Amino acid sequence: MYSQEKIAIALKLYHQCGSVTKTVQTLGYPTKKALYAWIHDEGKPKKERKILELINTKTHPRNSPVEVKMDALHRCFKLGESIKSVSEDIGYTRSSIYAWRKKYLQKDAVALMNDKSIQSETLEEGSVASNAKVEELKAQMLNTQLEIDILKETINVLKKAPGIDQTALKNREKAVIVDALKNKYSLPLLLGKLDLPKSCYYYQENILSKS
Known part of the structure; x- marks a missing residue:
């Protein structure tokens, strides 16, 4: 320099x-x-550096949604965009993006999610409320991890942009995602999450097996 x-x-x-x-x-x-x-x-006016607005609002929460994190990682480490430019574009620091990548590589769903409904509470161990809360947290964790894994497959296997509406995926694309994750999750759970009828899945499986 x-x-x-x-x-x-x-x-x-x-x-x-x-x-x-x-x-x-x-x-x-x-x-x-x-x-x-x-x-x-020479002689060209320099671009004004965009100042990061590190604010906590509804449209720009201090803890960014997982979709924002995955999109930033996709742009920086898949598409090759400058981490500096992506940081300035989304309004989060470069160190945040590196931290998200570290958690992503560690496959740590908890670190990438920002579910504020998951809060620590003082409950008596063994109580009905405590057991119900534990099960609720487990269900939330499973759902969040499933969403992240589906998003990963959408990006890595289907080569789709992170911001794509998953309901807009074709049945064949949904079937590919199901195949990639069916060893980790139950088939009914995957089909329900992707809104893919079982009959459509098996139809696509038959077509894919012949291709």
Whole structure:
């Protein structure tokens, strides 16, 4: 990375001698490619840096939804977008994106979810309320992990964008997702979550087996 002073010196010398090669040879920096880029960008107004609005509102919660996290990871680590630009676009820090990726690679659904209905409560161990709460939490955890896994398969297997409406998937695509996850979840649970009738699933299975 060169300072603005060094860039200015290189551009001044280039305009004096009119040669990219001579400028680089005289100064010993930068590469020809870099100098061409500086010449191209010379005089252009610089983009104003977008200030991150680290606020906690309904449209921009401090703890972002899992869909936002997965979309950011897809853009940065699948599509190759700059983490800096994605960070500025979504309004969350770069360190947050790296933290989300770490949790994603660890397959930690709890860390990626933000279900505020899951709160610690003081309940007497063994009570009916306690047991009911535990079962409720387990069900929420299972549902959240299932949603994350379906989203992963939608991105990795079907190559769809994270923001896609899963109800808009074709039955064949839903069947592919079911096949990818049926060793982890029960078939009725997957079919119900994807709104795919059993008859349609077996029909698609028959077609896929012949392809």
